[in-house]
Amino acid sequence: MNPEASLIDSALRGWKSNVDRTAKLFGALTEEQLLEQVAPGKNRLIYLWGHLTASSDALLPLLGLGRRLHPELDSIFISNPDGYSQNMLSGADLKKVWDEVNDALWAAFSNLSPSDWAQRHTAVSEEDFKLEPHRNRFTVLLGRTAHLAYHFGQAKLAQR
Amino acid sequence: MNPEASLIDSALRGWKSNVDRTAKLFGALTEEQLLEQVAPGKNRLIYLWGHLTASSDALLPLLGLGRRLHPELDSIFISNPDGYSQNMLSGADLKKVWDEVNDALWAAFSNLSPSDWAQRHTAVSEEDFKLEPHRNRFTVLLGRTAHLAYHFGQAKLAQR
Numbered sequence: 001m002n003p004e005a006s007l008i009d010s011a012l013r014g015w016k017s018n019v020d021r022t023a024k025l026f027g028a029l030t031e032e033q034l035l036e037q038v039a040p041g042k043n044r045l046i047y048l049w050g051h052l053t054a055s056s057d058a059l060l061p062l063l064g065l066g067r068r069l070h071p072e073l074d075s076i077f078i079s080n081p082d083g084y085s086q087n088m089l090s091g092a093d094l095k096k097v098w099d100e101v102n103d104a105l106w107a108a109f110s111n112l113s114p115s116d117w118a119q120r121h122t123a124v125s126e127e128d129f130k131l132e133p134h135r136n137r138f139t140v141l142l143g144r145t146a147h148l149a150y151h152f153g154q155a156k157l158a159q160r
Numbered sequence: 161m162n163p164e165a166s167l168i169d170s171a172l173r174g175w176k177s178n179v180d181r182t183a184k185l186f187g188a189l190t191e192e193q194l195l196e197q198v199a200p201g202k203n204r205l206i207y208l209w210g211h212l213t214a215s216s217d218a219l220l221p222l223l224g225l226g227r228r229l230h231p232e233l234d235s236i237f238i239s240n241p242d243g244y245s246q247n248m249l250s251g252a253d254l255k256k257v258w259d260e261v262n263d264a265l266w267a268a269f270s271n272l273s274p275s276d277w278a279q280r281h282t283a284v285s286e287e288d289f290k291l292e293p294h295r296n297r298f299t300v301l302l303g304r305t306a307h308l309a310y311h312f313g314q315a316k317l318a319q320r
Contacts, residue, residue, distance in 0.1 A: 001293070003274060003278055006278060006298075007167040007168065007298055010302055013299065014299070014302040014303060038199070038317065039199035040199070042317055114163060114167075117167070118167070134166070134169055134173060136166075136170070138170050139170040139173065142174040145302070145306060146305060148306075149306035149309040149313070150310065153311055153313040153314045154314060154317055156314075157198065157202055157314055157317065158199075
C-alpha cells in the first residue's frame with residue numbers, strides 16, 4: 001500500500017468502526033427504548049439514530065457519489081427538532097434505511113482513489129477550493145466520523 | 161503541499177477543532193457547574209474534562225513524543241471511576257494542565273513528517289506492526305479525535 005492509500009485506509013477504518021459501534025448500540029434497543037430521551041429534556045435515541053442516518057445519506061451528494069436515497073429524512077431528523085415531525089419512523093424501518101445508506105456509502109468509499117479523496121466536496125466552489133484546498137472529501141470524511149462519535153457518546157449515556 | 165501532507169493536515173485540523181471546542185465548552189463553566197453530572201447518575205463534567213486531559217497526556221509516550229507530563233491524572237480520571245479519588249482537581253488547576261498538555265502535543269504533532277505519522281505507535285511491537293501496518297501514529301490520532309468528540313458530545317448535553 002502506498003503512503004497515501006495507507007492514510008486513507010486509517011480514516012476508512014475509523015469511519016467503519018464508528019458506524020459499526022453505532023449500529024450495534026441502536027440495533028440492540030427495543031422500540032420502547034428508542035423512544036427514551038438520552039438525558040432529561042434531550043433528544044430521544046430514535047432521533048439521534050435518524051439524525052445520523054440522514055447526515056450519512058446527505059454525504060452521497062456532498063461527496064459527489066450520487067443522489068440521496070432518503071431525502072425525506074431531513075425534515076424529521078435535521079431541519080426540525082425532535083418531537084416536531086409526525087412521521088417518525090419505527091426502529092425496524094430506520095434500521096433498514098441505516099443499513100441501506102451505510103452499504104451505499106461504504107461501496108462508494110471503497111471505489112475512491114487517494115486523488116479522489118483529495119478533491120473538493122460539492123459544497124465548495126472551484127474558486128474557493130483553490131484558496132482552501134483542505135475543503136476536500138477527506139476532511140468531510142474525518143468530520144463526519146467525529147460527528148458519529150459525538151452522538152454515539154450521547155447515546156451511550158442512555159444505555160443501562 | 162504534497163498529497164500525504166495534505167491528508168495529515170486534514171487530520172490535524174480535525175484534532176485541533178475538537179480540542180478547541182472542548183476547551184471552549186469546559187473553560188466557560190464555573191467550578192460549581194463542573195461538579196454537575198452530564199446526566200443523572202453519569203460522570204461529572206470535571207471528570208470528563210480530566211479524563212480527556214489524561215488521555216491526551218498519555219499520547220505523548222504512546223506516540224513516542226516524550227514522557228508524560230501528568231501521570232498522576234490516571235488514578236483520578238482513567239483507572240478509577242468518577243467519585244473514587246480524593247484528589248480531584250479544581251477547574252482552574254485542570255485548565256492549566258489541559259493547556260500544558262495540548263500545547264506540548266500540538267508542538268510535537270507539528271514536527272512530525274508524513275513518514276513519522278505512518279510509523280508504529282509504541283504499544284505495538286515491530287513484529288505485530290509488520291502484520292498490521294495500520295497500527296500507526298496516524299490511526300491513533302484519528303481514534304483519539306473521535307474519543308474527544310465522543311465525550312464532547314456528552315458534555316454538550318449538560319449545557320443549558
